[in-house]
Amino acid sequence: MAKAGFVTSITRQSEDFPAWYNDVVRKAELADYSPVRGCMIIRPYGYAIWESMRDELDRHIKRTGHQNVYFPLFVPRSLLEKEAEHVEGFNPQVAWVTHAGGEELNEWLAIRPTSETLIAEVVKDWIQSYRDLPLLMNLWNNVVRWELRTRLFLRTTEFLWQEAHTFHATEQEAVDEVATGLEAYRSVAEDWLAIPVIKGRKTENEKFPGAVYTLAVEALMRDGKALQAGTSHMLGQNFARAANIEFLDRDNERKNPHGTSWGFSTRMVGATIMAHGDDSGLVLPPNVAPVQVVIVPIFRSDEDRTAVAGAIKPLEAALRDSRRTLPDGRTEPVRFQVDWREETPGFKYNHWELRGVPFRLEVGPRDVAAEQGMLVKRIDRSKEPVPLDRLAAELPDRLDAYQREIFGRAVAFRDDNTHRIDEYDDFKRVLDEQPGFVLAPWCGDSACEKQISTDTGATIRIVPLDQSDEPGACLRDGRPSRQPALFARAY
RNA sequence: CGGGGCGUGGCGCAACGGUAGCGCACGUGCUUUGGGAGUACGAGGUUGCGGGUUCGAAUCCCGCCGCCCCGACCA
Known part of the structure; x- marks a missing residue:
């Protein structure tokens, strides 16, 4: 029972959704504000969630033939301004470095809001022949966009993301690539984060500045507001022309390659929070949850404590050896943690529910006697006794079912709304x-x-x-x- | 940038001319532990910054700075 005024109580969703969101982010220790307005500190638990989706997306990117690269944080002003529509679109949001080394710079440097122009400038030397195409690159980096109004994860002045940049000999290849990027986002959102999305095309007003067209996946949050979950842009020859990238094609003609770019950001951490969370806090999809099952020992006396520890030990070993199969066929052990802290069980229940851990296993003297544990499911708090020697074998299936269940719940919510x-x-x-x-x-x-x-x-x-x-x-x-x-x- | 509000221990607040206190959190001990434990002791603040008024300023005045909310840009 959550006492009003208790320090870690959170606002109810129905009362004030934005306040609920903020409470969850702060109290589940996902992120903090920083000394710089609009920027955020991503704390270990929040960063672990980001790493999980980042790694999953990275596997998609590599599987589809892209290679990771790194390009600099700074973009010379002259480059950023090469593509007319692009400058106009981004200018209001660009942060500039005007001084360095104690002097004013001859040419201002933009802190990259995105890297299209810089990349186009550099790859023009890499692309001479149709044999150099397609060029399929991806960057994991940080970008800065001077937003007027910021919200943790959803819109911050600096954010982490991935930006893929590709160049193709034909328009059709680029069109297909735009679809490939979008499909990667659909898969990460639906199969990894359990967030249903709708694929679509942005209107002229909403497309990326400098693009021919922009595709996006769109998700619905629990307050009924939409969130863009990833965008994939057909750049056509716009940036290639501006940077004068040319290659000699099979037919001995000089041509501009067709480009694409697509991005997915830390905003998706916010999407995960808002797509699944409830009044007790986070609800994490098992695929992403840094801890998938937390074991809470319950004891009074030292003898009980010893008995509980003894009962848990073989379970810990079995969990370390467990194998859960992921959507791409890889396997990994169930991620678990035993909470031996000097707190009351009730405190720990609330602590881990706030953090969205899918399952909790309570093990007390009564359970030890019965050689079982009480398995509690985060989303409905349903309790079920499970024999301790079967748990490690059963958990992978239970996590899969849980992942499916919250996806199904989100689909139903989306359809109902x-x-x-x-x-x-x-x-x-x-x-x-x-x-x-x-x-x-x-x-x-x-x-x-x-x-x-x-x-x-x-x-x-x-x-x-x-x-x-x-x-x-x-x-x-x-x-x-x-x-x-x-x-x-x-x- | 326009309108409104606010800056006091980590967080939330009080004190509103007489030199800073409460709750939570934090540390130690004891008792506790199946849904947010109890108790005792303890640590922690040059009151956002600068100036002024005053015998005396967290408190009054002026100027900065910062933050939050509401309107115009955005993954």
């Missing part, structure tokens, strides 16, 4: 009364899109891919619509 609307009045009412995704016909005009956003606060997140043509009349101005767009209020 996706509305098909045709009339503008209904649209406004639904957004206010039951926030979520709204599929509605849209004429495709940018000015109309902006007006809808001004009127309602909702934006077009994407025009979903994988949907067949569905002619209709634009919900705002009645002009013809080929396919419905996905609207939502968004982070």
